[in-house]
Amino acid sequence: MDQESPQTYCDYVANLDNNNLHKIYHDEQYGFPIKDDNELFGRLILEINQAGLSWTTILKKQNNFRKAYSGFKIKKIAEYDDNAIKQLLDNSGIIRNKLKVNAAIYNAQQILSIQKEFGSFRLWLENNQFRELDDWVNLFKKTFKFTGKEITKEFLISSGILKGAHTKDCPIFYKISS
DSSP states (O other): OOOOOOSSHHHHHTTSOTTSHHHHHHHHTTTOOOOOHHHHHHHHHHHHHHTTSOHHHHHHHHHHHHHHTGGGOHHHHHTOOHHHHHHHHHOTTSOOOHHHHHHHHHHHHHHHHHHHHHSSHHHHHHHTTTOOHHHHHHHHHHHSSSOOHHHHHHHHHHTTSSSOSSOTTSHHHHHHHO
């Protein structure tokens, strides 16, 4: 008898061991609202770096990313120079892709501008929360680098901006909703 492949992330993690990286991420991070701008930016860095790779790879390297990217401090990353870029590209603990590294720096600079105008990255996202996905994608493509449809969608869902991270029969759905 063939077993159906999971249709949702909730289905995917349902039978995983509690110390599985995906299960931990699902139960403790995925879809949970992120209020802190640095943490939101960190999630965007992770989503961008996942492009073309498995999410397992990113989850395994999550702590390395935090350390390599100055704890996801937007102001610090916005000031990265050629030496900092070289250090990132030499760091085997993260994804060493020059386009993704340069995107992180550019995006940090963009977020500083957003913070200046809106008060915070989170407020900018909230001010745009009633957009359709295609409008979000266009906004992200206009504002940031390396943010296509899938990256934008996953960033917005994983950070709690857009609904849909968990199915209604998932216990985490109620944990986030309350």
